[in-house]
Amino acid sequence: EPEVTQTPSHQVTQMGQEVILRCVPISNHLYFYWYRQILGQKVEFLVSFYNNEISEKSEIFDDQFSVERPDGSNFTLKIRSTKLEDSAMYFCASRPDRAIYGYTFGSGTRLTVV
Amino acid sequence: GENVEQHPSTLSVQEGDSAVIKCTYSDSASNYFPWYKQELGKRPQLIIDIRSNVGEKKDQRIAVTLNKTAKHFSLHITETQPEDSAVYFCAAQGGSQGNLIFGKGTKLSVKP
Numbered sequence: 001e002p003e004v005t006q007t008p009s010h011q012v013t014q015m016g017q018e019v020i021l022r023c024v025p026i027s028n029h030l031y032f033y034w035y036r037q038i039l040g041q042k043v044e045f046l047v048s049f050y051n052n053e054i055s056e057k058s059e060i061f062d063d064q065f066s067v068e069r070p071d072g073s074n075f076t077l078k079i080r081s082t083k084l085e086d087s088a089m090y091f092c093a094s095r096p097d098r099a100i101y102g103y104t105f106g107s108g109t110r111l112t113v114v
Numbered sequence: 115g116e117n118v119e120q121h122p123s124t125l126s127v128q129e130g131d132s133a134v135i136k137c138t139y140s141d142s143a144s145n146y147f148p149w150y151k152q153e154l155g156k157r158p159q160l161i162i163d164i165r166s167n168v169g170e171k172k173d174q175r176i177a178v179t180l181n182k183t184a185k186h187f188s189l190h191i192t193e194t195q196p197e198d199s200a201v202y203f204c205a206a207q208g209g210s211q212g213n214l215i216f217g218k219g220t221k222l223s224v225k226p
Contacts, residue, residue: 091158107156
């Protein structure tokens, strides 16, 4: 069964540093998403991406966040200057097209900011 | 925007009993309602879902009901087993981009 792949599985970074989280969505999927989950809390929507641009973003997705699909296969989330409160599990997800409900989630990247 | 409320936050049952988790949503445009099971440190795993044109759906020991008028939907697990112990999240999906809005989760503990 096709999978959404995320790397790295765990990243530790110092406060103020930039991090890039990487995702490889399923190849024929068209909609891509980033979600985050702070430990012990609910999964929160960050951003959706379609047709090479951001289609919707939440209040969490402020100017320190950006997304990119640099080469037609990878989908990245960049945090420019990490804060302690950015520590969370970040999940990438994708789905085939607008008519298809439901997602495939990646296995997540645990980001720890120290 | 959409808001999803989930109750209870914790639920403890004896093995073999039933478990019911309830969610309400605010946006009448939401049209897809998945339920996810999440084990510690793992990704959310879809266990069952329901679309807005259906009132009930069942898959073996798991069922979901949807009341669009009241804007609430529920997960029912019968004959619970210890391996059902996990955090369960409901979600609502709608809008042109299909973003999922999650509830806060229910930690289900099934005691042998």
